Amino acid sequence: MHAWLCETLEGADALQWKELPTPQPGPGEVRIAVKAASLNFPDLLIVQGRYQVKPPLPFVPGAEYAGIVEAVGAGVTQLAVGDAVAAVGATGGFATHAIADAARLMPLPPGFAIEDGAAFAFTYGTSHHALMDRGRLKAGETVLVLGAAGGVGTAALQIAKAAGARVIAAASSDEKCALCLSLGADAAINYSREDLREALKAPTGGKGPDIVYDPVGGALAEPAFRAIAWRGRYLVVGFAGGAIPALPWNLALLKGAAVVGVFWGDFARREPQAHAAGLAELARWYGQGWLRPVIDQRLPMAELKSAYARMGSRQVRGKLLLVNA
Numbered sequence: 001m002h003a004w005l006c007e008t009l010e011g012a013d014a015l016q017w018k019e020l021p022t023p024q025p026g027p028g029e030v031r032i033a034v035k036a037a038s039l040n041f042p043d044l045l046i047v048q049g050r051y052q053v054k055p056p057l058p059f060v061p062g063a064e065y066a067g068i069v070e071a072v073g074a075g076v077t078q079l080a081v082g083d084a085v086a087a088v089g090a091t092g093g094f095a096t097h098a099i100a101d102a103a104r105l106m107p108l109p110p111g112f113a114i115e116d117g118a119a120f121a122f123t124y125g126t127s128h129h130a131l132m133d134r135g136r137l138k139a140g141e142t143v144l145v146l147g148a149a150g151g152v153g154t155a156a157l158q159i160a161k162a163a164g165a166r167v168i169a170a171a172s173s174d175e176k177c178a179l180c181l182s183l184g185a186d187a188a189i190n191y192s193r194e195d196l197r198e199a200l201k202a203p204t205g206g207k208g209p210d211i212v213y214d215p216v217g218g219a220l221a222e223p224a225f226r227a228i229a230w231r232g233r234y235l236v237v238g239f240a241g242g243a244i245p246a247l248p249w250n251l252a253l254l255k256g257a258a259v260v261g262v263f264w265g266d267f268a269r270r271e272p273q274a275h276a277a278g279l280a281e282l283a284r285w286y287g288q289g290w291l292r293p294v295i296d297q298r299l300p301m302a303e304l305k306s307a308y309a310r311m312g313s314r315q316v317r318g319k320l321l322l323v324n325a
């Protein structure tokens with residue numbers, strides 16, 4: 001097998017494409033022939049030692065992938081050779097083969113495209129947990145999605161629409177805003193040239209969004225929080241912009257609003273049944289055609305470094321897919 005190996009925490013440029021012995025699955029594990037993997041922002045952080053999960057070196061990055069079960073270890077009864085599965089973990093996907101815990105895999109039902117499976121659970125799982133579970137989104141409410149053209153952003157937009165919400169997409173360019181409108185957003189704001197708080201007044205009739213979904217952080221957080229509606233929920237999803245914002249707490253008091261943390265990885269570990277129920281709902285919505293991963297580019301696995309560069313320079317719209325021939 002071949003894999004991208006992270007041997008130092010010097011970032012994506014230091015990754016090496018190496019030939020490694022093809023591993024045998026242990027008890028409870030399966031070996032997957034990886035068909036496709038997708039890049040998520042935490043993949044950028046983990047190869048720099050800046051992610052909350054710090055695997056021992058060397059490791060193979062790639063938190064999300066899908067493929068075909070090629071060998072099963074002792075005690076695996078729920079999967080068989082030939083099954084199509086999707087995997088989400090911290091590592092292992094940027095390779096031709098991967099070993100995974102069978103109990104944590106998502107079997108892909110008939111009709112679920114493998115490449116969609118490689119770009120689904122991480123972003124849709126995060127955004128479903130954020131909006132439906134932590135945010136208690138109700139039909140008819142208004143959701144502001146920041147970084148709306150990115151991976152978790154496009155997933156949040158589609159999920160909020162599927163749940164019957166009105167969506168205001170906010171992003172840093174007119175091209176990104178146009179993509180969001182084509183995905184069903186009701187309004188779009190380019191926060192590179194518009195004042196976010198002012199721009200939110202017209203599409204919300206001055207009331208503000210009921211939910212703010214924020215995977216960006218930095219300077220956008222305070223104007224977004226100042227605009228939030230009475231009893232609003234501000235979902236803290238990530239800090240792709242780099243800076244972790246600090247808010248004056250009186251703003252929460254004045255709006256009767258809540259700042260709500262979202263940590264999908266720990267939710268999946270701590271609440272496996274709720275997590276599985278969320279993924280099942282997402283698979284149903286996919287089957288109904290309400291959700292479709294937005295694929296920015298489909299690159300050969302060998303071009304992983306250019307995928308990393310594209311995400312690091314803020315160019316990705318939706319998800320970047322890495323495919324094995």
Ligand SMILES: NC(=O)c1ccc[n+]([C@@H]2O[C@H](COP(=O)([O-])OP(=O)(O)OC[C@H]3O[C@@H](n4cnc5c(N)ncnc54)[C@H](OP(=O)(O)O)[C@@H]3O)[C@@H](O)[C@H]2O)c1
Pocket residue numbers: 039040041042122123126147148149150151152153170171172173176215216236237238239240241242262263264265311312313314316318
């Ligand atoms: N809490 C959780 O459980 C959880 C789970 C998954 C991901 N996350 C976090 O969510 C965030 C987004 O992840 P993602 O995979 O969706 O990433 P992504 O596809 O790269 O999207 C991130 C968006 O952030 C905006 N951005 C602003 N400044 C940026 C910068 N300096 N570099 C890159 N992007 C910048 C970009 O939109 P504009 O150009 O439009 O501003 C970009 O589309 C990350 O912080 C990630 O760690 C959290």
